[in-house]
Amino acid sequence: MALRTTLTTTGLLGATAVLASLALTGCSGFGTAAAGAADAGGPDVPIGDEVSTTADPEIAALLPAAIVEKGHLDIAVDIPFPPMAMYDDTNREVGFDPELARLLGQKLDIDVSINKQAFDSVIPSLQAGKNDLILSGMNDTPERQETLNFVDYTHGGFAIVVEAGNAAGITTQSDLCGRTVAVQKATVQGELLRAMECGSSPVVVTELPSDLDAQTALRAGKADAYVSDAVVAEYAAATTSDGEAFDVVRDPENPAGFAPVYSGIGILKDDAELTEAIRQAFQALIDEGAYQQVLDRNNIGAYAVESAEVNRGAGS
Numbered sequence: 001m002a003l004r005t006t007l008t009t010t011g012l013l014g015a016t017a018v019l020a021s022l023a024l025t026g027c028s029g030f031g032t033a034a035a036g037a038a039d040a041g042g043p044d045v046p047i048g049d050e051v052s053t054t055a056d057p058e059i060a061a062l063l064p065a066a067i068v069e070k071g072h073l074d075i076a077v078d079i080p081f082p083p084m085a086m087y088d089d090t091n092r093e094v095g096f097d098p099e100l101a102r103l104l105g106q107k108l109d110i111d112v113s114i115n116k117q118a119f120d121s122v123i124p125s126l127q128a129g130k131n132d133l134i135l136s137g138m139n140d141t142p143e144r145q146e147t148l149n150f151v152d153y154t155h156g157g158f159a160i161v162v163e164a165g166n167a168a169g170i171t172t173q174s175d176l177c178g179r180t181v182a183v184q185k186a187t188v189q190g191e192l193l194r195a196m197e198c199g200s201s202p203v204v205v206t207e208l209p210s211d212l213d214a215q216t217a218l219r220a221g222k223a224d225a226y227v228s229d230a231v232v233a234e235y236a237a238a239t240t241s242d243g244e245a246f247d248v249v250r251d252p253e254n255p256a257g258f259a260p261v262y263s264g265i266g267i268l269k270d271d272a273e274l275t276e277a278i279r280q281a282f283q284a285l286i287d288e289g290a291y292q293q294v295l296d297r298n299n300i301g302a303y304a305v306e307s308a309e310v311n312r313g314a315g316s
Contacts, residue, residue: 046102050094051293055109056284062277063108067132072111075101076131078119081211083235083298084137096298097135100153103290107281118209120186123147126268133278134266137229140313141261149275150264151282152312153291154303157260158189159233160249161218161226168224170249180204182214182223189227219245231300262305262312275310283308 046052067073077097080086085095093114105112117125122138125131126148140150162170170176177198183189185207193203206223208214215236217223228236237246265282267275285291286308295301 046099046106049297050099051103051290051297053103053106053285053288053290056107056281057109059107059277059280059284060109062273062280063110064271064273064277067110067274072113073101073105073108073133074113074115074131075133075135076117076122076125077101077114077134078122078136079116081119081137081232082239083231083300084229085135096294096300097137099294099297100285100291101133101135103285103294104278104281107284108277119184123266126266132267132271132274136266137232137263138266139261140264140311142313144266145269145311145313147269148266149269149271150262150266150311150313151275151279152262152264152305152309153282154231154263154295154300155260155305156230156263156300156303158192158227159230161215161228161233161237161246162224162249163218164245164247166247166249170225172249174198176203176225177201178203179224180206180222182206182208182217182226184211184214184228185209187211187228193227215240215246225249231303235299264313279308279310 077085077093079093079098081095081097083095085093085097088094098114101112101114115125115131117131117136119136119138122131122134122136123144126134134148137154138144138150140152144150160170160173160176162168168175168179170179173196176193177196178201181193181203183193183205190205190207193205196203206214206217208217211228211232214223214226214228218226219240227233233248237243237248240246265278267278282291286306292301292304295304
């Protein structure tokens with residue numbers, strides 16, 4: 001989510017990439033539905049050990065009249081994209097993005113509908129009026145700011161993943177030159193890789209429909225590496241085959257990871273009222289500690305932002 005960015009410099013992940021490595025280990029009343037809750041017609045509040053909050057009437061009053069009249073926020077989320085978004089064993093949407101969506105719904109005292117949407121169609125879904133917000137690990141970039149406002153919610157970057165044991169011998173970003181690298185379609189990693197200065201041996205970029213497809217290509221030997229958001233890469237390395245399938249490349253020239261970028265909640269540029277309502281709701285979640293709790297719950301606490309600000313990705 002890490003999360004998904006654009007290119008401003010040459011070199012593999014020049015201006016975007018891994019933060020410090022992680023120690024990874026329907027409609028709803030105030031969130032998304034647990035299996036069966038929406039079918040029963042009741043609101044779907046955070047359950048179990050999920051983080052919860054309370055409504056703030058003053059912030060709720062900032063919502064545009066059209067949203068209030070509709071009675072819920074439609075939120076585009078690319079699922080699965082663990083740990084940002086995934087399904088649990090009851091088919092309930094969990095992970096940072098769905099859980100933050102629930103918190104925003106609670107704070108704004110409005111239903112949210114979490115709508116599964118392929119990442120390459122999340123922006124068109126807003127333009128078509130299908131969704132109101134994007135919560136999908138989307139990097140805040142100058143190019144995307146031409147269409148969207150971003151309430152920035154994480155600060156992170158990208159990582160390089162190889163098969164366990166790293167038989168390909170990829171130890172630095174320059175080692176990707178001449179290699180086949182799998183990425184998810186429309187995440188802009190492809191642009192980053194194609195822009196590398198590799199002389200006569202450019203990176204061979206394989207763009208696939210989902211991040212999981214890119215991981216599968218690596219496991220199947222169809223790629224030498226896969227590049228993804230750091231939080232996703234670390235999660236994949238820690239959880240796939242009990243941590244035995246992948247290694248994350250630790251570039252000795254970048255021991256703390258590649259330069260991070262902001263990612264955020266995407267809202268159409270001309271929707272200033274909704275942008276401000278979301279910004280203030282998010283700030284309230286930061287102030288009360290609920291935001292940090294949901295980060296920590298999903299093992300991405302190192303990617304926190306300190307305040308709710310808009311469009312910090314300029315120049316990233």
